[in-house]
Amino acid sequence: MTIQRLQSHWGFTTMPFGRGLAPSMLHRHGGHAEAVARIAWCVDQHALGVITGEVGAGKTVAVRAATAALDTSRHVVIYLPNPSVGVRGMLHHIVSALGQVPSFYSATLVPQAADALAAEHAERGRSPVVLIDEAHLLDNQQMEAVRMLTNHEMDSGAPFAAVLIGQPTLRQRLRLGVLAALDQRISVRYTLAGMNATETADYITHDAAWPVMRRRCRTGLSRAGLAVEASA
Known part of the structure; x- marks a missing residue:
């Protein structure tokens, strides 16, 4: 899957998890x-x-x-x-x-x-x-x-x-x-130390919220298994 299709699928205007976030966004x-x-x-x-x-x-x-x-x-x-x-x-x-x-x-x-x-x-x-x-x-x-x-x-x-x-x-x-x-x-x-499962899930939903107010990521993320569904 191309980056463009990935962005379109999840509703991102830019890719999340970048290194250039302002300190207030961390x-x-x-x-x-x-x-x-x-x-x-x-x-x-x-x-x-x-x-x-x-x-x-x-x-x-x-x-x-x-x-x-x-x-x-x-x-x-x-x-x-x-x-x-x-x-x-x-x-x-x-x-x-x-x-x-x-x-x-x-x-x-x-x-x-x-x-x-x-x-x-x-x-x-x-x-x-x-x-x-x-x-x-x-x-x-x-x-x-x-x-x-x-x-x-x-x-x-x-x-x-x-x-x-x-x-x-x-x-x-x-x-x-x-x-x-x-x-x-x-x-x-x-x-x-590294993040535990709950903290990792929070990190994913937090950073996914900055490119857009996420469209599918919240429903696609399982806090227990950290699995992302293919479709909503």
């Missing part, structure tokens, strides 16, 4: 709400948090929902989607996002990034929120750089919040002895 279930709440607490407390889950569990969706609720006059979000840039690339991104010119010398990038984060909070009144996606791919040097950034005023507190988002292997990595110092600084941990 489906919310129990695990999603808990992840959003923990991220919000992490931001409020200027803490270091870790959100893990399997591919497709909704980690990034939860982060989007949490950051969309932030007051942009009081927060600045720095999103790092690709850890493969290395330590220098990661710090370069943070410094640049805060409007400064990154140092040419790698050895001075960590203190420059730390100072930039502190200045954003102290001088501009905005709390930086550093989000590192695919964090299970961070190497040990990058993990250590994250720890060094959280050193502030003899560990009395950090001027920013940071959230590491990754697959379950991130939890295992953080248990390694070499990363013990970073692991001890983590204040929030949450594993986002």
Whole structure:
């Protein structure tokens, strides 16, 4: 069946389940709400948090929902989607996002990034929120750089919040002895599990409602078996 026939059959003007939904249109279930709440607490407390889950569990969706609720006059979000840039690339991104010119010398990038984060909070009144996606791919040097950034005023507190988002292997990595110092600084941990049958059915009917006010999907969906009927 072609996409056009599929859209016509179900009455869709566009295909559902896309990735470009506005945060207000995102489906919310129990695990999603808990992840959003923990991220919000992490931001409020200027803490270091870790959100893990399997591919497709909704980690990034939860982060989007949490950051969309932030007051942009009081927060600045720095999103790092690709850890493969290395330590220098990661710090370069943070410094640049805060409007400064990154140092040419790698050895001075960590203190420059730390100072930039502190200045954003102290001088501009905005709390930086550093989000590192695919964090299970961070190497040990990058993990250590994250720890060094959280050193502030003899560990009395950090001027920013940071959230590491990754697959379950991130939890295992953080248990390694070499990363013990970073692991001890983590204040929030949450594993986002997959949706159960009822939540999956709610997700399908919710997302199908956005392209059109569904014509047949409500009657074609069985909450018990999640089966879609061929005809109404």
